Amino acid sequence: MTAPVLEFAGVTAGYGRTTVLRDVSFAVAPGTVTAMLGANGAGKTTVLRTASGLVRPTSGEVRIAGTVANRRAPNQRAKDGFCLIPEGRGVFRSLSVRDNLRLQVPPWRRGEAVDEAVEAFPVLGERITQIAGTMSGGQQQMLALARAYLSKPSIVALDEVSMGLAPKIVDEIFASLRTLASAGIALLIVEQYVQRALDLADQVVLMDHGSTSYVGSASDLDEAELMRTYLGVSA
Numbered sequence: 350m351t352a353p354v355l356e357f358a359g360v361t362a363g364y365g366r367t368t369v370l371r372d373v374s375f376a377v378a379p380g381t382v383t384a385m386l387g388a389n390g391a392g393k394t395t396v397l398r399t400a401s402g403l404v405r406p407t408s409g410e411v412r413i414a415g416t417v418a419n420r421r422a423p424n425q426r427a428k429d430g431f432c433l434i435p436e437g438r439g440v441f442r443s444l445s446v447r448d449n450l451r452l453q454v455p456p457w458r459r460g461e462a463v464d465e466a467v468e469a470f471p472v473l474g475e476r477i478t479q480i481a482g483t484m485s486g487g488q489q490q491m492l493a494l495a496r497a498y499l500s501k502p503s504i505v506a507l508d509e510v511s512m513g514l515a516p517k518i519v520d521e522i523f524a525s526l527r528t529l530a531s532a533g534i535a536l537l538i539v540e541q542y543v544q545r546a547l548d549l550a551d552q553v554v555l556m557d558h559g560s561t562s563y564v565g566s567a568s569d570l571d572e573a574e575l576m577r578t579y580l581g582v583s584a
């Protein structure tokens with residue numbers, strides 16, 4: 350069987366003396382979409398930061414492509430196939446769209462990279478010479494997704510990519526996420542639009558006060574469990 354692209358095995362982690370994640374375990378299979386949901390402060394961003402190497406576990410293991418990654422630095426994890434798109438994007442704001450795309454790939458791929466990205470993300474084709482920082486938030490987000498697409502990672506983790514965007518733009522972002530998924534890239538999505546995330550997801554991880562309260566298929570998810578996690582009420 351192929352190893353999960355990302356796996357947490359009993360991970361406990363936090364900031365300084367503050368423990369945020371407690372005994373978190375889940376796995377993302379290659380080419381699948383996982384939605385990580387939970388109330389504000391439940392620890393979702395901390396999971397992504399721990400996966401990317403910005404936060405180190407105090408116990409448990411983070412594995413990327415079947416190899417223990419606890420001691421691997423963020424740039425090494427990127428080489429191992431893990432790509433994080435943080436809240437607030439990840440584009441070079443002072444460079445053009447074209448240069449943002451070209452810089453994402455090694456020199457010998459630069460010629461084809463722009464065409465490849467524009468084919469998958471046509472919106473960028475109309476703006477290829479525009480300075481990234483002058484584009485709208487949604488367009489910049491699309492550029493960040495296109496950059497991720499070009500680096501051909503095995504998994505892209507996304508933190509609230511639709512934050513603050515108009516609904517029509519959010520639709521476009523979700524269409525782009527489908528493009529990534531259909532290219533065989535696994536996704537780990539932290540998203541405030543719960544229903545949209547569920548529509549895309551194969552698996553759901555529910556976070557509740559730093560622990561998982563549900564890890565399983567999206568279709569088996571009990572609505573009462575979801576309500577409990579978000580609202581702290583028993584339905």
Ligand SMILES: Nc1ncnc2c1ncn2[C@@H]1O[C@H](COP(=O)(O)OP(=O)(O)OP(=O)(O)O)[C@@H](O)[C@H]1O
Binds near residue numbers: 364388389
């Ligand atoms: N740098 C930090 N130092 C100390 N505590 C932090 C730090 N960042 C986050 N925390 C704490 O960790 C807990 C989990 O935060 P985290 O951002 O992971 O949650 P979240 O589920 O992503 O929430 P939200 O949906 O509000 O972004 C919170 O109690 C938060 O205050």
